[in-house]
Amino acid sequence: MNVYDGLRIAAMLEHHGLESTDNVADADIILLNTCAVRAKATDKVYSALGRIRRAKKPDAIYGIVGCVARESGADAFRKIRDLNFVLGPQSYHKLPEIIKNPDSKLLDIDLGGLEKFDELPPITKSPFVAYIPVQEGCNHCCTYCIVPFTRGREISRPYNDILAETMHAAAVGAIEICFIGQNVNGYKYTDENGKTYRLSDLIKQTAKIDSVKRIRFTSSYPTEMTDDLIELFKTESKLLPFLNMPIQSGSNNILQKMNRQYNLDEYITIINKFKIARPDIQISSDFIVGFPGETNTDFEQTVDIAKQIKYINSYSFKYSPRPHTAAAIMQNQIPENIKSERLIKLDAVLNDIQREFNLSCQDKVFDCLYEGADKTGTKQIYRTPYMQPCIVETDNPTPMARIKITSGNKSCLHGKIVD
Ligand code: SF4
Numbered sequence: 307m308n309v310y311d312g313l314r315i316a317a318m319l320e321h322h323g324l325e326s327t328d329n330v331a332d333a334d335i336i337l338l339n340t341c342a343v344r345a346k347a348t349d350k351v352y353s354a355l356g357r358i359r360r361a362k363k364p365d366a367i368y369g370i371v372g373c374v375a376r377e378s379g380a381d382a383f384r385k386i387r388d389l390n391f392v393l394g395p396q397s398y399h400k401l402p403e404i405i406k407n408p409d410s411k412l413l414d415i416d417l418g419g420l421e422k423f424d425e426l427p428p429i430t431k432s433p434f435v436a437y438i439p440v441q442e443g444c445n446h447c448c449t450y451c452i453v454p455f456t457r458g459r460e461i462s463r464p465y466n467d468i469l470a471e472t473m474h475a476a477a478v479g480a481i482e483i484c485f486i487g488q489n490v491n492g493y494k495y496t497d498e499n500g501k502t503y504r505l506s507d508l509i510k511q512t513a514k515i516d517s518v519k520r521i522r523f524t525s526s527y528p529t530e531m532t533d534d535l536i537e538l539f540k541t542e543s544k545l546l547p548f549l550n551m552p553i554q555s556g557s558n559n560i561l562q563k564m565n566r567q568y569n570l571d572e573y574i575t576i577i578n579k580f581k582i583a584r585p586d587i588q589i590s591s592d593f594i595v596g597f598p599g600e601t602n603t604d605f606e607q608t609v610d611i612a613k614q615i616k617y618i619n620s621y622s623f624k625y626s627p628r629p630h631t632a633a634a635i636m637q638n639q640i641p642e643n644i645k646s647e648r649l650i651k652l653d654a655v656l657n658d659i660q661r662e663f664n665l666s667c668q669d670k671v672f673d674c675l676y677e678g679a680d681k682t683g684t685k686q687i688y689r690t691p692y693m694q695p696c697i698v699e700t701d702n703p704t705p706m707a708r709i710k711i712t713s714g715n716k717s718c719l720h721g722k723i724v725d
Contacts, residue, residue: 344623
């Protein structure tokens with residue numbers, strides 16, 4: 307979502323005649339697009355603003371957009387007095403106001419709805435992957451999560467608006483469409499004729515666009531996986547066989563304290579339905595270790611489920627207390643050193659699984675999507691259907707290529723183009 311927001315902001319500023327620079331000292335406007343999901347990210351915002359303040363031209367305007375802006379509100383101006391703007395995740399389309407009046411202060415952290423999607427110009431230079439938001443906000447109230455506060459309640463975008471954006475992205479070069487939303491599979495839009503559309507309808511319609519070769523979506527809530535969506539994995543070959551479906555913890559006790567709306571058995575049942583629909587499917591997850599009250603036994607259950615499902619490409623974090631959340635004031639907060647030990651242990655297990663999966667890909671042939679040159683500029687990086695980076699030596703990279711995997715390690719694959 308932040309990548310998408312960043313692209314839209316860049317497109318909007320270009321529309322107003324600005325161009326981008328990597329050098330803060332050259333910039334006329336500097337913004338930080340911020341994430342509040344973890345405390346560490348929030349803490350870094352103010353030190354980064356201090357650095358920007360010292361490096362920028364005296365008359366350059368600067369500020370923050372996104373979830374830390376929503377969380378901080380007017381406090382941000384109290385912390386940094388000459389800050390010019392503080393715009394929440396649903397207000398960044400108002401940036402041009404401050405460009406017109408650089409001597410003013412602009413604060414807008416309202417959860418207005420979907421206006422930003424109407425106000426912003428379309429992205430004109432699409433890379434091969436287009437992120438298309440289908441909904442904003444979340445109606446789940448996981449006790450650790452700040453998103454319902456920063457992004458608000460769930461709102462699904464109009465079906466036709468999403469399709470129009472998807473077709474535009476395809477027309478300017480997108481080959482892979484990634485539908486995004488905090489609760490992407492909760493997408494539900496009823497039009498003026500009373501017809502209701504779900505994520506499966508968006509996928510079916512998108513698959514009809516010839517130039518779109520790959521479709522995926524993220525991030526999904528397990529119990530919102532409806533049968534129509536699962537069934538689509540049987541028939542729609544453009545849907546990648548890779549799904550992010552966060553479990554967060556392998557302990558029913560902790561899942562309940564997190565207010566996740568499923569238990570372990572229910573979660574595994576959903577995974578099994580996917581495996582029946584698409585036997586080659588692989589799952590990734592997010593994990594939180596050290597949630598308040600997590601015992602060693604709870605944690606070991608998380609390790610067990612990671613081994614059982616064999617998640618690939620997962621994200622694991624230490625629990626981080628966030629303001630406006632129930633878990634932040636729960637008893638039995640776990641000491642930092644124990645959280646760190648558990649994270650190291652879980653990461654080691656997840657890394658082993660990833661390595662094993664990457665090695666199992668050797669000699670397989672995948673249709674891969676071109677991403678760009680590697681850091682040295684001498685090799686090219688493609689993405690497999692499981693989103694693994696695959697390094698290839700070629701002087702003539704094409705947007706899509708059939709690649710035979712020649713070797714793999716924990717972090718990447720190597721391959722050569724066939725055909
Ligand atoms: S479902 Fe995801 S976004 Fe929604 S409250 Fe839970 S963790 Fe946050």
